[in-house]
Amino acid sequence: MTLRLFDTATRTVRDFVPLVPGEVGVYLCGATVQAPPHIGHLRSGIAFDVLVRWLRRTGHRVTLVRNVTDIDDKILAKAADAGEPWWAWAMANERAFTAAYDALGVLPPSYEPRATGHVPAMVELMQTLVDSGHAYVTDPGDVWFDVRSYGEYGSLTNQRVDDMVAAPEGGSEDTRKRDPRDFALWKAPRPGEPATASWDTPFGRGRPGWHLECSAMAQRYLGDTFDIHGGGLDLRFPHHENEQAQSRAAGHGFARYWLHNGWVTQGGAKMSKSLGNGLLVDAVLAQTRPVVLRYAMTAVQYRSMLEWTEDTLRESEATWERLAGFVERAAEQVGPADADEVARVELPAAFVEAMDDDLNVPAALAVVHEWLRAGNSALSRGEADVVRATMVQLRAMLDVLGLDPSSSTWTTGAGDQRHAHALEAVVAAELEARAQARAARDFATSDAIRDRLAAAGIVVEDSAAGARWTLAQTRADT
Numbered sequence: 083m084t085l086r087l088f089d090t091a092t093r094t095v096r097d098f099v100p101l102v103p104g105e106v107g108v109y110l111c112g113a114t115v116q117a118p119p120h121i122g123h124l125r126s127g128i129a130f131d132v133l134v135r136w137l138r139r140t141g142h143r144v145t146l147v148r149n150v151t152d153i154d155d156k157i158l159a160k161a162a163d164a165g166e167p168w169w170a171w172a173m174a175n176e177r178a179f180t181a182a183y184d185a186l187g188v189l190p191p192s193y194e195p196r197a198t199g200h201v202p203a204m205v206e207l208m209q210t211l212v213d214s215g216h217a218y219v220t221d222p223g224d225v226w227f228d229v230r231s232y233g234e235y236g237s238l239t240n241q242r243v244d245d246m247v248a249a250p251e252g253g254s255e256d257t258r259k260r261d262p263r264d265f266a267l268w269k270a271p272r273p274g275e276p277a278t279a280s281w282d283t284p285f286g287r288g289r290p291g292w293h294l295e296c297s298a299m300a301q302r303y304l305g306d307t308f309d310i311h312g313g314g315l316d317l318r319f320p321h322h323e324n325e326q327a328q329s330r331a332a333g334h335g336f337a338r339y340w341l342h343n344g345w346v347t348q349g350g351a352k353m354s355k356s357l358g359n360g361l362l363v364d365a366v367l368a369q370t371r372p373v374v375l376r377y378a379m380t381a382v383q384y385r386s387m388l389e390w391t392e393d394t395l396r397e398s399e400a401t402w403e404r405l406a407g408f409v410e411r412a413a414e415q416v417g418p419a420d421a422d423e424v425a426r427v428e429l430p431a432a433f434v435e436a437m438d439d440d441l442n443v444p445a446a447l448a449v450v451h452e453w454l455r456a457g458n459s460a461l462s463r464g465e466a467d468v469v470r471a472t473m474v475q476l477r478a479m480l481d482v483l484g485l486d487p488s489s490s491t492w493t494t495g496a497g498d499q500r501h502a503h504a505l506e507a508v509v510a511a512e513l514e515a516r517a518q519a520r521a522a523r524d525f526a527t528s529d530a531i532r533d534r535l536a537a538a539g540i541v542v543e544d545s546a547a548g549a550r551w552t553l554a555q556t557r558a559d560t
Contacts, residue, residue: 083438085140087310088385090318090340091238095440100309101338106137106144107304109337111296111313111321112194114151115175116160119182119363121379121390122346122353126314128376128484129343129384129441131188133312135482136437139429147303148191149296150176152198153289158275168279169198182363185372186379187484187491195299197290201281203298204290207332208267212285216331220258222286223270227293227324229263232331238340239319249320251291265324266291293324300329300336307335315342316352344387346379353390361390373406373485373492374399380483383443405450405480406487407552408457412473414550416466418488419474427478443483450479509540513549516542 085098100106110130113123130146137144151157152172161171176196183190208225211217216231229235229243236243248262251269270288271280280289300308313322322340329336345352353361366375378398382388413419430453436445457472480486487493512531519527532542539554 083435085136085438086440087339087341088440090342091337093240096339098309098339100142101307104142106142106310107308108134108144108146108310108312109296109300109304109308110146110148110191110311111317112148112150112191113176113179114154114156115172115179116154116156118175118178120353121361121363121366121375123179124182124186124188124363124379125346125388126312126343127183127188128186128379130312130341131484132380132384132441132443132482133310133341134189135484136441139482144192145304146189146191147193147195147300149299150179150194150196151292151295152176152196153279154292158279162274168276178364185363185367186376187372187489189484193303195303197295197299200295200299200302201283201290203302204268204294205283207294207298207301207328208283208285210332211267211328214331214333216328217267218260219285221270223268223280223283223288224258224266225268225285225288225291226259226264227267227328227331228260229265229327230261232327234330235327236323238323238326241319241323265293265320267294267328293321293328296321297325297329297332297334297336300325301334306333308337310339310341311337312341312343315344318342341384343384344382346388346390348390350389366395370395370399371402373487374402377402377485380443380485381447384441402485405454405476405485406492408454408461409473409477409487411461411550412457412469413488415461415464416470416473419470419477423474424477424481424486424488427474429478429482430475433479433482437482446479446483450476453479509535509551513542513551517549 086095087098088094089096108130110126112127113119127148130148134144134146153168157172158168161168164171166174208217211227212219212225215228217225217227219225236246243263246263249259249265251266268283268285268288268291270286271277280287300311311322311325326336347353363375374395375398378394379388381398381401430449432452433446433449436442436449439445453472453476457469457476460468460472477486477488481489484491512535516528516531519525519531535542535551536554541552541554543550543552
C-alpha cells in the first residue's frame with residue numbers, strides 16, 4: 083500500500099508521491115517564541131515527528147525544516163513588559179521550546195532557521211513581488227501584498243476574497259492599503275519599539291511580516307517547490323493562505339501537499355494562554371514522566387482534536403506501564419535486542435497498512451496491543467522464541483511512534499544518574515538478602531524486607547525467573 087495523506091488544499095486523501103523519488107522535503111511552522119510552551123504548542127512537533135519517522139522507516143531521506151519566529155508584535159510587547167531586550171526574551175523562550183521537544187523525544191529538524199537570520203532572503207522575495215505588481219509600498223517601511231493581483235488567493239481555504247475579513251495589520255480602516263484584505267509583507271517601526279528590531283531595506287526601515295518569513299525560509303532550504311508544508315489547523319488562514327499566495331505569485335511552486343494537525347482542547351476549546359487553560363510543559367513534566375506525556379500526545383490521529391482531561395495522563399501511564407513492562411520482562415527472559423535488529427525487522431502488515439492510511443496511529447496501536455497480548459501469553463508459557471520475536475516487533479512498531487521503551491531517550495535521563503545507580507544497587511542488595519531468607523525458609527525476615535521496600539515505594543514481584551522490582555505509582559501518576 084502507498085502512503086496516503088489528507089491534503090488540506092484539495093480536501094482529499096491523496097497518494098503521496100515525492101517530488102524526487104526517495105527524498106522528501108518538509109516545512110513545518112514552528113514556534114513563535116513569545117512565551118514558554120504549553121502542551122498544545124507541542125502537538126504539531128510530535129505529529130510531524132511521527133510522519134518523519136515513518137517516512138525514514140520506509141526508506142526515504144527526509145529534510146525537515148522547522149522555523150523559529152523570533153520577532154513579532156507579541157515578542158516585542160512581552161519583552162518590553164518584562165523589561166528585557168526582545169532578542170534575549172525570544173532566545174530564552176526558544177531554549178524552553180527546544181528543551182520541551184528534547185524531553186518528549188522529538189527528533190531535531192534538519193534545519194531550524196530563525197526569522198531574524200533571513201532578512202536578505204525576505205527582501206529579495208519582496209523585490210520580486212513589487213517588481214511583478216503583486217506588492218506595493220505605501221509609507222517607507224510598509225510593504226503590502228495585493229491579494230486581488232493573485233487570482234488563486236483563497237484557494238487553500240476555499241474562500242472568496244470578498245467574503246474574507248480585513249487583514250489584522252491596519253484593519254479595514256487603514257486607507258494606506260488598496261484593499262482591507264491586503265496583508266503586510268514588511269512593517270515600518272512603531273513608536274517606542276527598539277531600534278534593534280528593524281532593518282534597512284530598499285523599501286524603508288522595518289521588520290518582517292509574519293507570513294513573508296516562512297516563504298523566504300522554505301525557499302532557502304527546500305527550493306522553489308517542495309513536498310509537504312505542515313502546521314496546526316489554526317494556521318490555515320491567514321498564515322498558510324498568505325504564504326502560498328506570495329510564494330506562487332513570485333513564481334514558486336511552493337508546497338505540493340498541505341498537512342494540518344488538530345488542536346489540544348479542554349472542554350472543546352483550543353488550548354491557549356488567552357483562554358487561561360494552558361498547561362505549561364515544565365509544570366506537567368514536574369509530575370509526569372516525559373514518555374507518558376509523549377504517549378498521550380501521540381496516541382490520537384494527527385488530524386483529530388485531542389481533548390485533555392484529568393484522565394488523559396492516568397490512562398497513558400497505565401498503557402505505557404503495560405508496554406514497557408512487557409519489553410523489560412522479555413529482555414530479562416531472552417536477552418535484549420540491539421537497535422540494528424529493531425531497525426531491520428519487517429513490520430507487521432496490519433501496522434504498515436494503518437500508518438500508510440494517513441498515519442492512523444490509533445489503528446497502528448491496536449496492532450501493537452494485539453502483539454502485546456500475544457507476547458504476554460508467550461511469556462507465561464515460557465516460549466522464548468516467540469517472546470523474542472514479539473519483543474523485537476513491538477519495539478520496532480513503537481519506535482516508529484517515538485516510543486520504543488528501550489530507546490536511550492527513555493532509559494537514560496539528561497541529568498545526573500548517580501541517584502538511579504545508587505537506588506538500583508541498594509534494592510539489588512535487599513532482594514539478594516530476601517532471596518537468601520526465603521531459601522532458609524526464614525519467611526519473617528523475607529516479609530520484613532518486602533515490607534521495608536514497599537514503605538520506600540518499591541513494588542516487588544515474584545516470578546519463575548526471580549524477583550523484579552518497580553517504583554510504585556505516586557498520587558500524581560494516578
